[in-house]
Amino acid sequence: MILDQLILPWLLAWLMAGLGAYLVAVLDRWMATGSTQAGSVWLAPLASAAWLLTQQATTTEAPDAGAWRLAPALYLALAATGLALVPWSPTLVGVDLATSLVLWGSLEALATVVIFLHGWSANSHLALIGAYRYVALGISYLLVSMFVLIGVALPAESLRWTEVVAAQESLWHVVSQPLGLPLFLVVGLGLTFWGPLDLADSTDLSTGTAVERSGPPRLVWALARAAMLVAFSAIAATAFLGGWMGPWLPGPAWLLLKSLAVLVVLLWLGRRLPRLAPERCLTLMWVVLLPLSFVDLIWAGAVALWMA
């Protein structure tokens, strides 16, 4: 009982968060083709982590110390909670709530709060702008996320991730709801403020919410961002790519491969596109993607009715 419901999920989530974050660092470095980075692609993330661990954690003038210290840990905790919701097989699930899909949605909303907290609590102007920018972006991608997630819940007639996967036995949602995954990938870039949607820790703000960060807290923040990418990739594989389903290999192996595929796409997009200008980003979200997410939901409903 304790092993099944407490220790195993906890281990699974943290193992995935740690190993996944390391993998993100390796992959992202490897994708920077022709890059000037020296040293082994496998060792570099560990060396950078060791460097940050030896570095002093500087402070600013009168930060909101508690919030500033907590924000990276909270973001990491959100990523780990997300990973705990992922079903690896019909029986191997960290936290198999009847409303696990809603809980994921709430993690996305809480991420907005935590990222804002990270920028605001530093008492520094560039970090503050990054924080406000992220809130402006967050509201728009959360709406898209909500409609897309309702779309995958409809055929399952359930808000439980295991049921969402089971409903894809005959046809994966990536096929039956073609708009869903592309829209959800945009949500992923927003949630992790990665690549083209990195408005919070952007270069024009000298790394925005992280501008005053150094040492171990900066390491935790980087780790949390990478872990959130992994959590999102696993959730996207669960929602659209049939989760554990697949021939020959065991379920967890399939989920790993599918999550890796989503992760690679996200990292590739991050390298392939410039950062969106905030105003254009909001226009894109509200005028293009939000209506498309309505269409996705209507489509999902119609297909669910037809297949029923």
Next chain:
Amino acid sequence: MSWQRRLAARAPAAVFLAEAARIGPVRETLALVPGIRLVDTPRHASVLLVAGVIPTGWRDDLRRIHDQLPAPFASVWCRCEPFEALRNPIRIDVVEALPQGVVETHRELMLGKRDSAPRLLPDEPPNPWEGLGDDGHGGEGMMGGTPYGRPMAMNMQDDRRDGLTLDTLTFRLGPFHSALPPGLQAEVSLQGDLVQAWTVTRKPFAGVVEPIFHAARQSSVPIAELELARARHHLHRLYRGLWLAGWPTMAERALRLAEKLGPNSDVAGLRRELERGGLWRLALPEPGRGVLDEAQARQLGGPAARAAGIDADLRSEDASYRRLGFAPTCREAGDTAARWRQWLDEIEQSLSLAGRAARYDLKTAETAAVETPRGPWAEGFPHDMSDLLGEVLPELEWGEALLTLASLDVAALDPLPLANDWRTGFAEAKREGSP
């Protein structure tokens, strides 16, 4: 020696570069060195690299930056005097040795062979606030004072965008901020993320161009070399712009192109990638933002003027250029997006001219008037235009403002040539610089 420190020594050297006056393309060169990572904030660095001549009035700012680096850290001084208070400062005047020296400094710090630099300033708040005001946090009642060291954000100005008046946040940026021209300091007022006011409080250091532009004012020089230098200058500016636009992959690609530039180089591939990636559709300010009117464009001269449809280019007056069929390339809009496109147009034009000039071994015919990448240099040379920023940047969102600033070359042109050795020897140093 702990395993952690040995591992940390293998991490890239995180360098915050403080660019002072009269330096060559140090940032552009170090950006391609394996084992060095340039960072945008002192908090992310383990090495502060100060390069160039530091005027007296800028040294206190440098002290503040120096003290923002987290321990263990060190500073490296290239062609400038280190602070007297520093024990055992690292001074590297031979530019070729810079990459290796910076990497070595980081490694020594991590391995404990070098002590972290001392702090130069007392660690106390810049604003007195503790114990002041009604509750001891520096504020007075509902307004005024400096609560927690920051002046109250007050909505003293009408909003310039949509009528939604927010509190105005005023702060100073620069003079060694990596997104601004070296030396420039500005007082910026924001409402939300919108620039309300931009006041230049200190002018940028005069910019430098490659020595061949100075040589061209003395005697005839090969057009191919002159045009390659021009293309390189614009590619370097494009690199900084793309870095600001959050596209490090393409920024690095622009730099690599600049590094290997020759008469047969081609910018078409880079242009295609920028178009496909949506630089103009997604990342740059929309058409009509960051516009220079005709008077401003004329005052600024050079590519910015041509991007506004003013076909003034001193190369038109040179007989050798006329033999090559030269005609100024122009755009009409005069906005930020047009200036970014103008860079690519001019790079393409320069490469084409260099290719043809190399075939005929053509040299310049004029020495009295030279079109530099910054603008025309005849009787007068491009002077400081940084006050223009106060007219152009307000009403732009923060990111738009910085991408607009990146598209404008507002620093004066330094009339004295740089020593040639700012550019030599880096290629060898780069190969040796990797740990």
